[in-house]
Amino acid sequence: MNNEVLLSVKNVDVEYEVDRGRLKAVSNVSFDIKRGEFFGLAGESGCGKTTMAFAVMRLLKGMAHISNGEIVFNGKNILELGSESLRQFRWDQASMVLQSAMNNLNPVMTIGRQLADVIVAHEGKKTKAALRERIKKLLAIVNIDESRIDAFPHELSGGMRQRVVIAMAMALKPDLVIFDEPTTALDVVVQYNIIKRVIELKESMGFSILFITHDLPLMLEMCDRIGIMYAGKIVEVAPVEILLEGPAHPYTDGLLKSFPSLVGPRTKLKGIPGSIPDLITPPKGCLFKNRCTKRTKDCENDPVNEKLSEGHYVACFNKLNGIM
Numbered sequence: 001m002n003n004e005v006l007l008s009v010k011n012v013d014v015e016y017e018v019d020r021g022r023l024k025a026v027s028n029v030s031f032d033i034k035r036g037e038f039f040g041l042a043g044e045s046g047c048g049k050t051t052m053a054f055a056v057m058r059l060l061k062g063m064a065h066i067s068n069g070e071i072v073f074n075g076k077n078i079l080e081l082g083s084e085s086l087r088q089f090r091w092d093q094a095s096m097v098l099q100s101a102m103n104n105l106n107p108v109m110t111i112g113r114q115l116a117d118v119i120v121a122h123e124g125k126k127t128k129a130a131l132r133e134r135i136k137k138l139l140a141i142v143n144i145d146e147s148r149i150d151a152f153p154h155e156l157s158g159g160m161r162q163r164v165v166i167a168m169a170m171a172l173k174p175d176l177v178i179f180d181e182p183t184t185a186l187d188v189v190v191q192y193n194i195i196k197r198v199i200e201l202k203e204s205m206g207f208s209i210l211f212i213t214h215d216l217p218l219m220l221e222m223c224d225r226i227g228i229m230y231a232g233k234i235v236e237v238a239p240v241e242i243l244l245e246g247p248a249h250p251y252t253d254g255l256l257k258s259f260p261s262l263v264g265p266r267t268k269l270k271g272i273p274g275s276i277p278d279l280i281t282p283p284k285g286c287l288f289k290n291r292c293t294k295r296t297k298d299c300e301n302d303p304v305n306e307k308l309s310e311g312h313y314v315a316c317f318n319k320l321n322g323i324m
């Protein structure tokens with residue numbers, strides 16, 4: 001990893017028009033991902049992680065609207081790209097693997113043909129022999145034997161189908177791959193093998209990763225840095241080592257204490273009582289205050305993002321002292 005910033009999300013707001021009004025799913029979110037960095041977005045269900053990822057890919061549809069901010073990728077604001085540049089951006093420069101992606105493969109087309117379609121759509125026609133060679137190599141990088149090139153999706157296991165999708169995401173050697181709960185639907189051993197392979201590929205191919213999962217322990221094992229989202233906002237961003245030593249935001253602390261640790265003494269799981277506020281009529285000030293044990297009268301104001309150390313930012317009036 002070097003220090004060059006690949007993706008810079010600046011003050012982004014995303015709203016959904018719903019029957020009751022405007023739901024602010026992402027609110028003034030800023031973070032950077034460096035070239036080659038493995039960056040995670042964590043937070044409870046409904047905190048805005050997927051909406052943020054879809055905004056980066058410009059894949060938000062229908063009632064969703066990016067109402068503020070910039071998303072700069074390789075120096076270009078992707079919110080300003082026209083449809084042809086956007087088509088090139090997706091797959092070529094950034095690709096995305098979703099939890100359900102393996103079910104979205106076309107059931108009546110061989111996996112080889114589906115991989116070929118992605119390559120040809122972006123790079124133009126190639127000889128059949130050259131394409132097959134390229135696809136066999138792609139299958140090999142996700143540990144699928146080349147003899148399966150003419151298999152249909154239903155002839156493969158769930159784990160293999162998800163690996164085909166990962167091969168598709170890698171096909172054009174993008175700079176960024178977004179994984180949104182990529183292995184949640186698979187059993188734990190298959191999950192582990194896929195994640196392990198993704199890390200190896202990242203090391204050899206040098207792309208950056210934006211990784212989204214509910215599985216915080218897995219994230220702590222894999223990521224360089226993690227952004228913690230709560231109710232549409234990033235409340236803390238920190239290198240993994242700092243989070244392991246002890247986070248600064250009470251929400252991050254609560255989230256970490258909601259998962260069992262595989263090492264160290266057995267501790268009681270705490271969880272975080274309460275739920276995320278209504279994002280159509282959010283309360284004033286800190287959105288976590290109603291669930292926070294550290295609440296003071298300052299929390300009626302909007303917390304300001306503060307830099308604590310290199311790569312560590314927190315938005316809280318009552319920061320923890322960093323000891324778990």
Ligand SMILES: Nc1ncnc2c1ncn2[C@@H]1O[C@H](COP(=O)(O)OP(=O)(O)OP(=O)(O)O)[C@@H](O)[C@H]1O
Pocket residue numbers: 016017018023025043044045046047048049050051052063279
């Ligand atoms: N298509 C949509 N229309 C209206 N509201 C939506 C839509 N998609 C998401 N939301 C709302 O936006 C907020 C953020 O949802 P989002 O799915 O981005 O969160 P998340 O952190 O990714 O959750 P999960 O981990 O469950 O996927 C939630 O309040 C959700 O109900």
